[in-house]
Amino acid sequence: MLPEEIKHKLSTLARPGWRPRVGPAVPGARSKFGGLPLLKTDESWPCCGHCHQPMQLFVQLDSQDLPVDSRAGFGDGVLQVFYCTNGEEDCEVLGHAHLPFSDANLVRVIPRQQADGFDALPVGIPDAFTEQALTGWQRVTDFPDRQEMAALNDDVPQGMVALLQAHRPAPQPGDKFLGWPHWVAEVDYPSCSCCQKPMKFLFQIDSTDTLPFWFGNSGCAYVFQCESNLQVLTMSWEGRP
Numbered sequence: 001m002l003p004e005e006i007k008h009k010l011s012t013l014a015r016p017g018w019r020p021r022v023g024p025a026v027p028g029a030r031s032k033f034g035g036l037p038l039l040k041t042d043e044s045w046p047c048c049g050h051c052h053q054p055m056q057l058f059v060q061l062d063s064q065d066l067p068v069d070s071r072a073g074f075g076d077g078v079l080q081v082f083y084c085t086n087g088e089e090d091c092e093v094l095g096h097a098h099l100p101f102s103d104a105n106l107v108r109v110i111p112r113q114q115a116d117g118f119d120a121l122p123v124g125i126p127d128a129f130t131e132q133a134l135t136g137w138q139r140v141t142d143f144p145d146r147q148e149m150a151a152l153n154d155d156v157p158q159g160m161v162a163l164l165q166a167h168r169p170a171p172q173p174g175d176k177f178l179g180w181p182h183w184v185a186e187v188d189y190p191s192c193s194c195c196q197k198p199m200k201f202l203f204q205i206d207s208t209d210t211l212p213f214w215f216g217n218s219g220c221a222y223v224f225q226c227e228s229n230l231q232v233l234t235m236s237w238e239g240r241p
Contacts, residue, residue: 018179020176021134022133024132024133030064030078031134034128038117038119050103050104053125054124059203060078066177073177073202079108080107080109081107083097085213098238100190100234101234129211147183178202195226202233222238
């Protein structure tokens with residue numbers, strides 16, 4: 001049995017996360033992976049700032065479809081993640097798609113009052129993903145990995161950090177809403193482009209989990225949001241060593 005001190009430390013570090021469950025496309029479904037994005041009135045399909053071609057919709061989540069106790073996760077509206085998969089123009093490299101605030105991706109939340117638009121008309125995207133509808137969530141309990149634990153608790157002896165990690169698994173890999181990020185390289189929270197404060201983690205998109213896509217060398221992408229200005233969002237990704 002673990003000492004009470006360690007039990008208490010573990011409980012204070014725990015964060016709930018949710019793994020998405022998906023199924024075949026459902027007409028009219030707001031929350032999805034791939035497929036046609038919701039667009040605001042008179043808006044055209046978002047394009048890559050490098051090649052100027054339409055970007056793929058990776059994830060779209062309506063806050064009303066989130067688990068009940070996490071519906072305030074990113075505000076009231078529809079979260080969208082677009083990413084350029086144009087290999088001919090090599091946007092992933094030349095557009096620095098792995099960095100936050102890259103022109104080769106777009107992360108945004110359409111506020112509820114503007115989310116009464118319509119699904120975009122199909123566009124010609126080579127190797128477009130087959131749409132999958134969100135069907136539910138699987139709750140997980142996450143704990144920070146050793147690297148993040150050390151960064152968060154500089155005053156905690158390394159022996160305690162190692163002991164904590166020995167009794168709890170690393171954060172869950174795979175696609176995930178909230179929880180702790182499953183870093184595949186370094187802990188790397190971007191700074192907000194407006195206030196310069198570290199942004200909070202929202203969502204994780206892992207290579208070939210739900211979408212048939214690889215981020216570099218089987219890497220993982222992370223979606224972040226400014227806690228002060230909820231309209232400032234971004235994505236970055238890391239490749240596995």
